[in-house]
Amino acid sequence: MRFYSTNNSQVTVSAEQALFHSMPADKGLYMPTPLPYLGVTFFQNIASESLADIGFALSQALFGDEIGKADLEDITHNAFSFDTPVVELEPGKLSVLELFHGPSLAFKDVGARYMAALMSYYSKRKDKEVNILVATSGDTGGAVAMGFHNVPGVRVSILYPSGRVSDLQEKQLTTLGGNVQAFEVDGSFDDCQAIVKQAFMDDELNANLSLSSANSINIFRLIPQGFYYVSAYGQVKKYNRPIVFSTPSGNFGNLSAGVMVQQMGLPVDHFVAATNLNYVVPSYIKTGIYSPQSSVATISNAMDVGSPSNFIRLAHLYGDNYDRFKNNISGYFYDDEETRAGMKHFFNMYNYVSCPHTAIGMMGLEAYIRDTKRDVVGIALATAHPSKFKSLVEEVLERPVDVPERLAVLADLSKRSIRIPAQYEVFKESFLHTVL
Ligand SMILES: *Cc1c(COP(=O)(O)O)cnc(C)c1O
Numbered sequence: 001m002r003f004y005s006t007n008n009s010q011v012t013v014s015a016e017q018a019l020f021h022s023m024p025a026d027k028g029l030y031m032p033t034p035l036p037y038l039g040v041t042f043f044q045n046i047a048s049e050s051l052a053d054i055g056f057a058l059s060q061a062l063f064g065d066e067i068g069k070a071d072l073e074d075i076t077h078n079a080f081s082f083d084t085p086v087v088e089l090e091p092g093k094l095s096v097l098e099l100f101h102g103p104s105l106a107f108k109d110v111g112a113r114y115m116a117a118l119m120s121y122y123s124k125r126k127d128k129e130v131n132i133l134v135a136t137s138g139d140t141g142g143a144v145a146m147g148f149h150n151v152p153g154v155r156v157s158i159l160y161p162s163g164r165v166s167d168l169q170e171k172q173l174t175t176l177g178g179n180v181q182a183f184e185v186d187g188s189f190d191d192c193q194a195i196v197k198q199a200f201m202d203d204e205l206n207a208n209l210s211l212s213s214a215n216s217i218n219i220f221r222l223i224p225q226g227f228y229y230v231s232a233y234g235q236v237k238k239y240n241r242p243i244v245f246s247t248p249s250g251n252f253g254n255l256s257a258g259v260m261v262q263q264m265g266l267p268v269d270h271f272v273a274a275t276n277l278n279y280v281v282p283s284y285i286k287t288g289i290y291s292p293q294s295s296v297a298t299i300s301n302a303m304d305v306g307s308p309s310n311f312i313r314l315a316h317l318y319g320d321n322y323d324r325f326k327n328n329i330s331g332y333f334y335d336d337e338e339t340r341a342g343m344k345h346f347f348n349m350y351n352y353v354s355c356p357h358t359a360i361g362m363m364g365l366e367a368y369i370r371d372t373k374r375d376v377v378g379i380a381l382a383t384a385h386p387s388k389f390k391s392l393v394e395e396v397l398e399r400p401v402d403v404p405e406r407l408a409v410l411a412d413l414s415k416r417s418i419r420i421p422a423q424y425e426v427f428k429e430s431f432l433h434t435v436l
Contacts, residue, residue: 110228
């Protein structure tokens with residue numbers, strides 16, 4: 001499989017290039033070409049519901065020409081040491097697909113771990129260690145740090161804004177050690193991102209080191225997210241009714257992954273794009289006009305994106321045709337008050353504790369079923385474990401929230417970071433110290 005840029009479909013690159021370079025030089029986004037149509041029977045015949053087995057079957061279909069079977073089996077089984085269960089709230093009608101059973105307790109583990117395993121595979125054949133640089137405002141950094149931890153041939157440097165991530169998020173970044181180094185920057189997330197960008201443009205650094213990014217626009221974070229839609233399908237296909245997925249969305253990677261696998265033949269009837277007040281996509285679906293905004297802060301902060309980077313990918317998947325887009329995706333959005341009410345409603349109704357993002361997905365699904373009166377198998381994607389937003393969830397539900405053991409133990413570990421001012425030269429010197 002090759003990859004084209006959304007800015008120029010004439011030139012294509014290999015999987016390895018798209019993986020290590022993240023973004024084409026023309027600043028477009030990589031998209032797979034051709035996207036293979038595997039057919040409905042391919043998906044019906046996958047007997048397993050485990051993420052690792054499904055990941056292996058699909059990886060073979062996608063990359064079997066480039067990577068051998070045994071290596072693909074290693075890659076997928078190393079990446080997916082956890083599953084994505086469908087939890088039925090109203091059997092055959094309303095379910096949640098829990099994507100938060102990985103190490104950082106959020107669905108971003110799926111993309112980050114697959115990408116890490118692939119980079120490790122390719123870097124074994126390179127003579128230089130690969131250096132990953134990431135700026136994080138919180139959640140992504142944890143998934144990336146844990147995904148790349150102890151991966152041979154790869155070293156990770158994470159920059160985060162001092163005092164602006166939660167305690168547990170900071171612990172996820174700063175307690176791993178080994179090949180993961182955290183830089184605590186006296187500045188904002190934008191300062192961290194500016195330093196990373198400057199490093200990628202620094203000829204001296206690039207001459208000596210193999211630098212790469214693990215940011216969310218990398219197509220290899222997106223492709224594996226299709227695997228859990230397949231796993232969900234396997235868990236509900238017995239109902240033999242149309243399947244509707246509702247995806248709580250910010251940058252729209254998760255939803256793009258679902259549409260991609262639908263176009264490969266997975267029998268998905270319809271999608272719901274559920275957002276907070278950053279509703280540019282629901283509003284595009286309603287009006288046909290796409291107008292990116294600056295982001296609005298909400299309690300579902302992992303979805304506070306005013307100009308979603310994957311919108312262009314979604315548009316490409318529909319051949320830039322608005323009618324095709326809106327016939328396949330319905331949009332719903334909610335403010336913070338509605339989100340809190342939704343979290344309460346799902347707890348009272350089903351005894352289900354949801355994080356604010358997940359509650360938005362569940363509300364979008366309920367609204368779609370109510371509005372269309374269709375008899376469908378509705379599945380909302382649960383994107384983070386509620387304990388990642390402990391104080392908010394406890395305040396809304398007025399009850400304590402259990403923290404899983406693997407997150408709780410972090411509280412007792414001591415943090416190790418290199419604290420630097422938001423100055424590129426200081427970062428560079430200290431970074432070179434750690435890697436040379
Ligand atoms: C990143 C994130 C989202 C948004 O996913 P996108 O792929 O950016 O649309 C939703 N919920 C949680 C918990 C997240 O961390």
